[in-house]
Amino acid sequence: MEYLTEYDETNPQSIELYAQRMIGKTFADICREDSLGMPEIISRISNYEILHENRNRKGGLGEIIEERFFHYSCNNDSRPDFDKAGVELKVTPYKINKNGSIVAKERLILTMIDYDTVVNETFEESHLWKKSSLILLVYYLYQKEIQNRLDYKINYVKLFSPSKQDIEIIKHDFEIIVRKVKEGRAHELSEGDTLYLGAAPKAATSQNRRGQPFSEIPAKPRAFAFKNSYMTYVLNHYIIPGKDTYEKVIKEETAESFEEYVVHKIEMYSNYSIRDLCKKFLEKEYEKRPKNLEAILTYRILGIKGNHAEEFEKANIVIKTIRIGQNNKIRESMSFPAFRFKELVMEEWENSTFEAYLSETRFLFVVYKYDEHNELRLKGCQFWNMPYQDLNMEVQKVWKRTRQVLTEGLEIRQRNGRNYNNFPKASDNPVCHVRPHASNAKDTYELPDGRPYPKQCFWLNNHYILKQLDARFLK
DNA sequence: GCATGATCATGC
DNA sequence: GCATGATCATGC
Numbered sequence: 435m436e437y438l439t440e441y442d443e444t445n446p447q448s449i450e451l452y453a454q455r456m457i458g459k460t461f462a463d464i465c466r467e468d469s470l471g472m473p474e475i476i477s478r479i480s481n482y483e484i485l486h487e488n489r490n491r492k493g494g495l496g497e498i499i500e501e502r503f504f505h506y507s508c509n510n511d512s513r514p515d516f517d518k519a520g521v522e523l524k525v526t527p528y529k530i531n532k533n534g535s536i537v538a539k540e541r542l543i544l545t546m547i548d549y550d551t552v553v554n555e556t557f558e559e560s561h562l563w564k565k566s567s568l569i570l571l572v573y574y575l576y577q578k579e580i581q582n583r584l585d586y587k588i589n590y591v592k593l594f595s596p597s598k599q600d601i602e603i604i605k606h607d608f609e610i611i612v613r614k615v616k617e618g619r620a621h622e623l624s625e626g627d628t629l630y631l632g633a634a635p636k637a638a639t640s641q642n643r644r645g646q647p648f649s650e651i652p653a654k655p656r657a658f659a660f661k662n663s664y665m666t667y668v669l670n671h672y673i674i675p676g677k678d679t680y681e682k683v684i685k686e687e688t689a690e691s692f693e694e695y696v697v698h699k700i701e702m703y704s705n706y707s708i709r710d711l712c713k714k715f716l717e718k719e720y721e722k723r724p725k726n727l728e729a730i731l732t733y734r735i736l737g738i739k740g741n742h743a744e745e746f747e748k749a750n751i752v753i754k755t756i757r758i759g760q761n762n763k764i765r766e767s768m769s770f771p772a773f774r775f776k777e778l779v780m781e782e783w784e785n786s787t788f789e790a791y792l793s794e795t796r797f798l799f800v801v802y803k804y805d806e807h808n809e810l811r812l813k814g815c816q817f818w819n820m821p822y823q824d825l826n827m828e829v830q831k832v833w834k835r836t837r838q839v840l841t842e843g844l845e846i847r848q849r850n851g852r853n854y855n856n857f858p859k860a861s862d863n864p865v866c867h868v869r870p871h872a873s874n875a876k877d878t879y880e881l882p883d884g885r886p887y888p889k890q891c892f893w894l895n896n897h898y899i900l901k902q903l904d905a906r907f908l909k
Numbered sequence: 910g911c912a913t914g915a916t917c918a919t920g921c
Numbered sequence: 922g923c924a925t926g927a928t929c930a931t932g933c
Contacts, residue, residue, distance in 0.1 A: 533921095726919075726926065755926085765911095766928065852914060852931080860912060867913090873923085874916055888915080 441504075444518040446568060450593045453503075453570055457591055461498050461574075462584040468502040495583060496525040499572060514564060521593070522569045527576035527586070528669055536674065538665035539576045541625075541634050542569075544658045549620050549646040552612055557605045562631075562658045566604075569594045573673060590673045599684060600630060603745070606691050607631035611658075618649030623656055625794045626819025629692060629749035632794070634659035640784050661794065663750035680742040692745060693817050700735050700800065701814045708802070708810045711735070728755040732800050732815075751796045751817075756899065757810060758803040762908050764896040767860065772871045772889035775881050779840050783830050788892055792820045792829060801907045813907045824898075828865035832858045832892070836868055840882055857890065865898050 441452035456464065500506060500515065500523065515523040527539040545565045557563055573590040580586060596604055607628035614623055625632035636657040643652035660668075671679045688695055703711065708727070715734035726741075732753055733741060745751070759765055773787065783789055801813040820829070835858045839845075845856045857868035871891035872878070878886035 729926085757927095767912095769926070771924070850932085854914080869912095870914060870916085871925085872916075873918095877916090877923090 443516055446516075446519045446521050446570075446593055449516055449519055449521055450570060450591070453572065454591045456499070456503060456572065456588045458587070458589070460585050460587050461495055462582075465498065465502050465584070495574070495586070496523065498584075499523065499525050514568075516570075520564075520568050522565050523572070524569050525572040525574065526665075528573050528590075529576045536666075536670055538662050538669050540665075541632065541659040541662045542665050543634065543636065544660065546636065546655065546657045547611070547615075547633060549615050549644070549653065553616050553647060555612070557608045560608065562608060566658070566660070567595060571668075571673060573669065590669075592673050594668065594672065596630075599682070600748075603629050603692055603749075604631045608658075615646060616648060618646065618651075620646035620649070620653035620656075621651045622822040623653070624819060624822050624825070625661060626792070626796045629745070629751075629796065630661060630664040632659050632661045633657075661748075661750060663794075664748045667744070667748045680744040680747060681738050681740060682744045683736050683738065684745065685737070696736065696798070697815055697817075699737075700732065700812070703735055703812055704814055706812050707805075708812075711812065728800060728802065729753045732798070746798075749796055750794060751798050753798045753800060756799050756801045756903070758801065758813070758900075758903075758907065760804050760806065760808075764900050767867070767869070767893040767896045768899055769869075769871050769893050770891050772879070772891045774879050775840055775887070775890075776879070779837055779882050781837075783833055786833060788829070788833060789825070792825050795819065799903070801903065803907070816904050816907075818902055824865050828863055829892075832863050832866050832868070835862075836892075843883055844881055844885075844887065846885075846887070853888065855887075860893075860895050864895065866892050866894050869893050 442448035459467075504523075506515075514520055522544075524542055526542055528536060529539045530536055545561050548561075552560070552562075555561070571590070571592050571594050572588055574586045574588045576586060607630055610628050611623065611631070611633050614620065614627070623633040625634055627633070633656040635654050637655045642655055644655050646653045671677050684692060684695060690698065703714075706714070708731070711731045711734075712727075715731060730741065733739075733743060736743065746753075754768060756764060756768075757766070770788070770791065777787070781787065797818045798815055799818055800815045802810040803813050805811050839856055839858075847854045858866075860867040860869075868890050870888045871893075872889040875888055878888050881887050
C-alpha cells in the first residue's frame with residue numbers, strides 16, 4: 435500500500451536525509467506522529483503495542499519503521515528494501531556498558547544462507563551482496579530497564595557501505611563459507627571461521643535442521659551476518675562522530691588474504707629470540723618484562739604502534755601466546771575470563787557466555803619455543819577457532835557438568851589450607867577444564883548458595899592446544 | 910613429572 | 922579495584 439512519501443525512493447541520499455528525522459525519537463513517538471490527523475489509525479498503536487510485547491516477534495521494530503515512517507509494506511523476498519535505490523534498511527540495537535563503552539548489541543543479520551543455491555553464486559552476484567552493499571543503519575539504544583520496546587530511542591541514522599579494504603575481507607569470508615558448504619560441511623560452520631562476515635546460527639529452536647547439497651548430514655539454519663565485533667567497530671568509528679579509527683595492519687593493496695599477510699609478516703622473524711625482537715622493535719630493553727610483552731611484539735611486527743589494530747578489532751581476533759618447551763610439550767593450559775557462578779547457573783548452553791565466546795572468537799596463536807639455552811624464540815603464528823564438534827561435544831559437556839555441580843552445591847574440602855573441589859578436571863575431558871583464576875584466596879565470587887569461593891574460569895587443556903598446532907611448530 | 914590449586918604483575 | 926595474561930608451587 436502506498437502512502438504519500440516525502441523522499442525520492444530512487445536516491446539513497448534522499449532516503450537517508452528523510453530518515454534522519456527519526457533521530458532523537460522513540461518508536462512510540464514515530465507511531466504517534468504518524469497518526470496525527472488520522473484518528474482512525476490511533477487504534478493501531480495499541481495494536482502495535484500488544485503485538486510487540488511478544489518478544490518472539492523479531493524484526494517487529496523494523497516493521498514499524500517500514501510501515502509507519504517510510505510507508506511501504508515489507509517485502510519478504512530477496513530484493514533490497516528500497517529496491518530502486520539499492521538500499522537495505524536495518525533497524526538494530528546498541529547498548530552502553532557499565533564502563534561507558536558503546537557496543538552493537540547484536541550481529542547484523544543480512545540474509546539467510548540457502549545452502550543449495552549459494553554454492554552457485556559468485557560474491558558480486560550473490561543475494562548477500564545485494565543486501566549488504568548499501569545499508570541504511572538505524573541504531574536505537576537498548577536499555578534493559580525499559581519494559582516496552584516502543585520506548586527505545588533512535589539515536590543514529592546513517593547510510594553505510596563497507597570500505598574497499600573491508601569488501602576484500604568480506605568477499606574472502608563469503609568464499610570460505612561457500613567452500614565449507616561445497617565440501618559438505620555446512621553442519622560444521624562456525625562464526626569463528628571468518629573475519630567480518632559470519633555464518634550466524636538462526637533457528638527458532640536449537641533442534642531445527644535443514645538439508646545441505648553435498649552431504650546427508652542435516653545442518654543448522656544459518657544466516658550471513660556482519661559480526662558483532664565488526665558492527666561495534668562501525669558504530670564507534672563511522673556512525674558516532676568524533677572518534678578516530680585504529681591503525682590498519684594492511685596499509686596498501688596486497689594479493690594475499692589478510693591472514694596470509696599476517697602469517698608471512700610474522701614468520702619473517704622466525705627464530706628471533708624475545709630479546710632480539712625487543713631490540714629490534716622496542717626502544718628499550720625490558721628489565722622486568724610486562725606480561726603482555728609477546729602481544730606488544732606481535733603488534734610491532736605487524737607495524738602497529740599502539741595496542742589495537744583495526745582488522746583485529748573488527749574480526750574479534752584474540753592474540754594468544756603459546757610457549758612450547760624443549761620437550762615439545764606445552765606446560766600451561768590457556769585461561770579465559772573468570773565467570774560468575776550465579777550468572778552461569780542462570781544460562782543455557784546454547785546462549786551461554788562461554789559458548790558465544792568460543793564460537794565467535796578467532797584466535798591468533800603466536801608460537802614461541804624454548805631453545806637449548808632456555809631462551810624463547812619465535813616460531814611463527816597460526817589463526818585458529820574451535821572446531822564445531824569440539825565445542826558442541828566436549829566443551830558443552832564440561833560446561834553442563836560445571837552448571838550441575840554449582841546447582842547441586844559445590845563440594846569443597848580443605849586440606850593443608852588448600853581448597854579441593856569437584857569441578858571438571860583436566861583429566862576428565864580432552865578439551866577443557868575448570869580451575870581458579872583469581873588474584874588470591876580472597877578474590878572470590880559468591881556461589882549460588884552464597885558461600886564465597888575463589889574466582890574460576892574455563893581453561894583449554896595444554897594437551898588439546900598442542901594437538902591444534904600445525905606440525906611445523908614441533909620440528 | 911604432572912595435574913591441580915594458587916597467586917603474581919601489569920594496565921586500564 | 923579489577924580484568925587479564927602469565928606463571929608459580931605443592932602434593933599425588
